[in-house]
Amino acid sequence: MSEADAVAVVLWLGVTLYAIFGGADFGAGLWDLTAGGPERGASARRLIDQAITPVWEANHVWLIFILVVTWTALPEPFAAIMSTLFIPLSLAAFGIVLRGSGFAFRKLMHRVSQQRALGAIFAISSVMTPFFMGTVVGAIASGRVPADGNGDRLTSWLNLTSITIGLLFVAACAYVSAIFLVVEARKRGDLELAAAFRRRAVGAAVVTGALAAAGLVVLDQDAPVLYDGLVSDALPLVILSVVCGAAVTVLLLRGAPPGTRPLGILAVATVVWGWGVAQYPYVLPDTLELGDAAAPSSTLTAVLVVFGAALLIVVPALGLLYTLAQRELLGEAEGSQLGSDQP
Amino acid sequence: MRAVEAIPTLAASSELLPARSQMAFTLGFHIILASMGVAFPALTLLANYRGIQRGDADALLLARRWSKVMAVLFAVGAVTGTVLSFELGLLWPGMMGRYGDAFGVPFAIEGLFFFTEAIFIAIYIYGWKRLRPWPHFFTGLPIVVAGIGGAFAVVAANSWMNQPGGYEVGADGKITSVDTWGVLFNDAWSYEVPHMILAAYMVAGFLVASVYAAGMLRGRTDRYHRVGFAIPFAVAALATPVQLFVGDTAARAIADDQPAKFAAMEYVTKTGPNQTEWVGGIYDDGKVKLGIGIPDLDSFLVGFSADTVVTGLDRIPDDEQPPAPTLLHLAFDAMVGIGSALLLLGLWGAWAFWRRRDLPRSRWFLRASALAGAGAVVALECGWIVTEVGRQPWVVYGKLRTADAVTGASGLWTTFSIVLVLYALLGVATILILRTMARRWREGTDEVDEDDVPYGPPSDEPAPEPARAP
Numbered sequence: 100m101s102e103a104d105a106v107a108v109v110l111w112l113g114v115t116l117y118a119i120f121g122g123a124d125f126g127a128g129l130w131d132l133t134a135g136g137p138e139r140g141a142s143a144r145r146l147i148d149q150a151i152t153p154v155w156e157a158n159h160v161w162l163i164f165i166l167v168v169t170w171t172a173l174p175e176p177f178a179a180i181m182s183t184l185f186i187p188l189s190l191a192a193f194g195i196v197l198r199g200s201g202f203a204f205r206k207l208m209h210r211v212s213q214q215r216a217l218g219a220i221f222a223i224s225s226v227m228t229p230f231f232m233g234t235v236v237g238a239i240a241s242g243r244v245p246a247d248g249n250g251d252r253l254t255s256w257l258n259l260t261s262i263t264i265g266l267l268f269v270a271a272c273a274y275v276s277a278i279f280l281v282v283e284a285r286k287r288g289d290l291e292l293a294a295a296f297r298r299r300a301v302g303a304a305v306v307t308g309a310l311a312a313a314g315l316v317v318l319d320q321d322a323p324v325l326y327d328g329l330v331s332d333a334l335p336l337v338i339l340s341v342v343c344g345a346a347v348t349v350l351l352l353r354g355a356p357p358g359t360r361p362l363g364i365l366a367v368a369t370v371v372w373g374w375g376v377a378q379y380p381y382v383l384p385d386t387l388e389l390g391d392a393a394a395p396s397s398t399l400t401a402v403l404v405v406f407g408a409a410l411l412i413v414v415p416a417l418g419l420l421y422t423l424a425q426r427e428l429l430g431e432a433e434g435s436q437l438g439s440d441q442p
Numbered sequence: 443m444r445a446v447e448a449i450p451t452l453a454a455s456s457e458l459l460p461a462r463s464q465m466a467f468t469l470g471f472h473i474i475l476a477s478m479g480v481a482f483p484a485l486t487l488l489a490n491y492r493g494i495q496r497g498d499a500d501a502l503l504l505a506r507r508w509s510k511v512m513a514v515l516f517a518v519g520a521v522t523g524t525v526l527s528f529e530l531g532l533l534w535p536g537m538m539g540r541y542g543d544a545f546g547v548p549f550a551i552e553g554l555f556f557f558t559e560a561i562f563i564a565i566y567i568y569g570w571k572r573l574r575p576w577p578h579f580f581t582g583l584p585i586v587v588a589g590i591g592g593a594f595a596v597v598a599a600n601s602w603m604n605q606p607g608g609y610e611v612g613a614d615g616k617i618t619s620v621d622t623w624g625v626l627f628n629d630a631w632s633y634e635v636p637h638m639i640l641a642a643y644m645v646a647g648f649l650v651a652s653v654y655a656a657g658m659l660r661g662r663t664d665r666y667h668r669v670g671f672a673i674p675f676a677v678a679a680l681a682t683p684v685q686l687f688v689g690d691t692a693a694r695a696i697a698d699d700q701p702a703k704f705a706a707m708e709y710v711t712k713t714g715p716n717q718t719e720w721v722g723g724i725y726d727d728g729k730v731k732l733g734i735g736i737p738d739l740d741s742f743l744v745g746f747s748a749d750t751v752v753t754g755l756d757r758i759p760d761d762e763q764p765p766a767p768t769l770l771h772l773a774f775d776a777m778v779g780i781g782s783a784l785l786l787l788g789l790w791g792a793w794a795f796w797r798r799r800d801l802p803r804s805r806w807f808l809r810a811s812a813l814a815g816a817g818a819v820v821a822l823e824c825g826w827i828v829t830e831v832g833r834q835p836w837v838v839y840g841k842l843r844t845a846d847a848v849t850g851a852s853g854l855w856t857t858f859s860i861v862l863v864l865y866a867l868l869g870v871a872t873i874l875i876l877r878t879m880a881r882r883w884r885e886g887t888d889e890v891d892e893d894d895v896p897y898g899p900p901s902d903e904p905a906p907e908p909a910r911a912p
Contacts, residue, residue, distance in 0.1 A: 181538070192525050196865075204871055248535060405551055413557050420565055
């Protein structure tokens, strides 16, 4: 494995973690949006708020990680992607502004009307952001970003592949999130809410599966490089993903026993790695390969060293955060003013 | 005629102005939050330490409330920081594509620090109730260290843009090898990095102190307000003299490293010795109007002798002249002037403390302190104007012009307008939220506030499983 391959693996670990944890965060926004009116949706919204409050900033650091590793290790494709996909990436950035501020401010509001307004901003941008990120992935995967960055600034991401993958992203976020929320609800002893999220998870799983199948058909027509990879080198991952997805759906219908969440995570991770393996060695399909796009060896070494340091520092710290959060040693009551029904 | 040659480049990229405006605006917005992110945790931990060590209930209450403010500012700062990461690529693909492999390395390190900061800030903010006092306090220390480390990394990247080094290019102009230490410890880091970290401590210290100074002016002179004033004020007052020394060193280094920037910010029109130091004034076609000139002082400040030769704008080619010398000079003067005023304010406070172990009695001291926060922010922004505008027309000094780095995408006035609206809402919302929090604390209507004991089991919930802090 070359140094460039190693950095690509590091980058893909970041993409995977963002897909899972960032995805769960975004999906929670969709469930917040569809939870119902202020009274009916109060318990679901309170759960969502409590579950993501201590971790949402840490989850989204993965996005910064992805951006930084890409621009450092793959500066030319980074510039090309940012130039061609200026519009959807700007929209995703706006979505992140709205989402973060809507979420952070909502819990500080006492009035239901203010909570609703900020909650709507949080929820709608939670759906918008992964959609635009999906269109970006679709544009890259279907070879619409040329190495010089002069791709069409509209049709590169407004096409069937991009839109299908955008919708797939939204559905997958909802799916991961619902699986996490089942466990969160159960941990808090709210079995009714756990059952509700179990039903939502099944629905999201079906929609995600359907969109993934549709995506394959579209890719066959529109993104031959990626499709060929998916049905050859990446085929084991694709099959594993389908098996995991089916197993999760069965488990959800049978009451979501322990093991549902890891399998659900695996179903998403295998799709992410399937994409990576299928596209390898292309960074930009048909135009730019990893070996030609990678930064000089000394830069790649620096990235790998920083990553090693991150493993030593961040992983134990993150472990501490998640452990404390799981043992309910974190969190204050001010996180739970949602639905406190003050006029 | 170099000026004529420069025109086609500028005309070719009509998106340069909105791109620069958007970058300047979002960076100018973020830098206030970043300064609070770097220095506010240290202030909070000082109060927290005092609260636990001396059983000072006021200090502990302050630390709890400050950590809530910290949470809001950190959330907004995380968002505006993410936007900047996008913008580096969206607005300046020419720079990232060409220099990302060198310029990116400090950001990778910054990412590491930011991640650490985000994790421990979450533990600290949400650990007040159920962690034990000292373990909780120690979860705050990594935030302070990571804040300083992150500031080092980001400002090292900026100082690299001012003094690029630590890389080699091949025949095709592409970077062929990168020396990480050379990039990080470039020729400008040693003055830019401490200057910014001290600025962060001054901004956070004076800004927090100014809130309590305003409270005391309104008659809330209880011990809680006095402690809330004294801790941040002391930190900022200690940082200020060091800052003036570091800033002075930085100005001398810039005279050597970036003569164009120095000449513009100091109105050095003709190269030579015996340069006049201008205070205020407007630059008009090679002449300074309305300024107060102090003969020889500029040469003396640069080289400790009136004979010191200083490079003037006459030696800078037309197409390498920084734009708007008046803006640069007035921003520089404002920064130095405010810094000096803050030094005097700190000395006033120190004098009273030395004589009577108390704050100065004069209401003028409180009035000045109430303005000091805004003053420190203005000085911070002025400093960044000098650094960033003074580097123009280069984005990477001497290597890459800003006009050649800007995106080829169109519609940047649109994105800039959206950014303006979003950030205006974000800024207003942040201020309203902080004011609402303060009002609730004053009125005691924050129903889930500090009436219940910190570091104890929650009183309003059925006792959870007997898990304690590890």
